[in-house]
Amino acid sequence: MCLREKLGGIVLTINSIILLCVLGPETVLRSSFPALTAVSYINIASFIQRLDTFILILMVILGFVKITIYFFCAVIGAADLFRMKPSVTNIYLIGGVIFFSSLMIAPSYQAHINEGLKIVPYLLHLPFHIAIPILLLITAYIKQKIKPTLS
CATH class of the missing domain: 1.20.890 (cAMP-dependent Protein Kinase, Chain A)
Structure with missing residues (x-):
């Protein structure tokens, strides 16, 4: 894992912690864009707002x-x-x-969210994260077992 990926993970973690501290867990879960909600609370000397x-x-x-x-x-x-x-x-x-x-x-934002949470995990994540790696592992294992017998 390279330094860029580690820094990206750290930044996302800090961002999530800040949003949870500012808004609370219920608001973060309910909000589509919690960062936008958190920014609406900014008020510096009644001058820097909105x-x-x-x-x-x-x-x-x-x-x-x-x-x-x-x-x-x-x-x-x-x-x-x-x-x-x-x-x-x-x-x-x-x-x-x-x-x-x-x-x-996905013709609307709600359809996009629905597809991303209900359809994509089953049709894309399961095959690409579980099924294909297992098949590749089995294929590599079989190739390794067949290779010494062919030599």
């Missing part, structure tokens, strides 16, 4: 950066997979597929 706008702008910018990185990786991955150069046509095609599939999968 920082919600800056947090929303920050969330939009960071969300845009995250989506841009995922989109860039999808374009590069598709170009590598199909052994072709990334072109404007590929970018528009992949962008259209992502756009229409995102609308079909």
Whole structure:
């Protein structure tokens, strides 16, 4: 594990602790965006208030950066997979597929949260975190047992 991952985990832990201390566990559990709720409590000398706008702008910018990185990786991955150069046509095609599939999968925020909490853990997390690693372990074990007998 590299230093960046450790620091990321430490920052997330500190962030969670601060949110729990400021809001309490019930509010953190009920709130969709607990950081936005916590920022609404800021009042410095009755002058610096209402920082919600800056947090929303920050969330939009960071969300845009995250989506841009995922989109860039999808374009590069598709170009590598199909052994072709990334072109404007590929970018528009992949962008259209992502756009229409995102609308079909989760048309609203509530549908997105519902899918993320009820559907994705069973259809993606279980296979990718449990089933595929077990199958790879069994395959490696079988290959290791067959290899000495073939030599």
